[in-house]
Amino acid sequence: MNFYSIHAIFRFEMARSVRTLMQSLAAPVLATALYFVVFGSAIGSRMAEIGSIPYGSFIVPGLTLLAVLTQSVSNAAFGIYMPRYSGAIYEILSAPLSPTEIVFGYVGAAVVKSMVLAAAILITARVFVPYEVAHPFWAFFILLLCAVSFSMLGFIVGLCVDGWDKLEVVPSLVITPLTFLGGSFYSLNMLPPTWQTISLFNPVVYLVDAFRWAFFDVTEFNPMVDVAFLLGFLLVCIVIVGQIFRTGYRLQH
Template sequence: MNFYAIKAIYKFEMARTFRTLMQSIASPVLSTSLYFIVFGAAIGSRMGDIDGVSYGAFIIPGLMMLALLSESVSNAAFGIFFPKFSGTIYEVLSAPVSFVEVVCGYVGAAASKSIMLGILILITARFFVDYEILHPIWMLSFLVLTAVTFSLFGFILGILSNNFQQLQVVPLLVITPLTFLGGSFYSISMLPPLWQTITLFNPVVYLISGFRWSFYGVSDVNIGMSVGMTLLFMLICISIIWWIFKTGYRLRQ
């Protein structure tokens, strides 16, 4: 394992983040803070508890997941797309590094940014609503696992995209709607039976449910199912990335 190569790619990507601090970190935190103000402090104070948890606290895991998924995909996608766009990807491909080291560098940096963002949002939420974390180790595990998994997905998206417009399609038209419909602002048990069944086909439900369980010990689906679905999606992403580097699809073209 060439750790120097991983470190070089990782430091380069993290340096790009700090050069665009307002766009990469401050903007998502401010946007999420508006959700806390509107739904947590204003609307939440007039709503009843959900599964014994105040509404303002109930939506914290969902809002964190909304930001985490979007930023993980976007960070990883832009990270690998820019070298493709500028042509510097050929320098990486011709260097004595394996695809594992390339992925570790780019995905590791994207996941680190998302984890930093998630922690900042968690700290910011304390200013608006009171909450507790019953299982902090599980919470951090879900945070890291989700960031890495969707950074892998974003890495694939960055390789497959031909222009900047295509980079925006999946985060805006797929990830965000699935997150909103995945129980970010409600429990799926509040839905009619038919819609509960349909909602279970949304993979984001398992992420939000498992993450919410780590906070309050309540969830819409079994915690084992949440972990299993996340790991399955991660393995699928790793397999696709391996195939892309093996065949050179959209990398050498």
């Protein structure tokens, strides 16, 4: 394992984030803070508790995941698409780097960015609403697993798209709607039976449920099944990335 090369890619990606700190950190935190102001403080004070959990606290896990999932995909997709677009991908592919080391560099940087963003959002949320984490280890593990899985998805997106305008299609038109409809702002028990059944086909429902269980020790599904589902999704992404490097599909712009 060439750790020096992994560190070089990782350091380059992190340096780019520092240069664009307003876009990569400040903007998502500010957007999430507005959600807490509107839904947590303004609307939440007028809503009944959901399963003995104040509404403002109830939405903390969902809003955190909303930012983490979208930013994980965006960061990883942009990170690998930029060298494809500029032609620097030729230097990366000709360097003594294995596909695993390339993935570790780009995906690792995207994961760290997402985890820093999650920490900033959770700190910001504490200013607006009170909450406690019932299972800190599981909360960290689930959050890390989500960041890794969706960073891998973003890496696939960055390898497959053929234009800048298509980079945000998955985060904006797929991940965001699924997260909003995945129980981030409500419990599935509040929905009519038909919509509850439809929601079961939304994969983000299980991620939000697992993360909320780690916070409040309440769940609508088996949290271990939720984690198993997430591990399965990660495995699928790993297989797809491996196939892309094996065939060379879309590695060049």
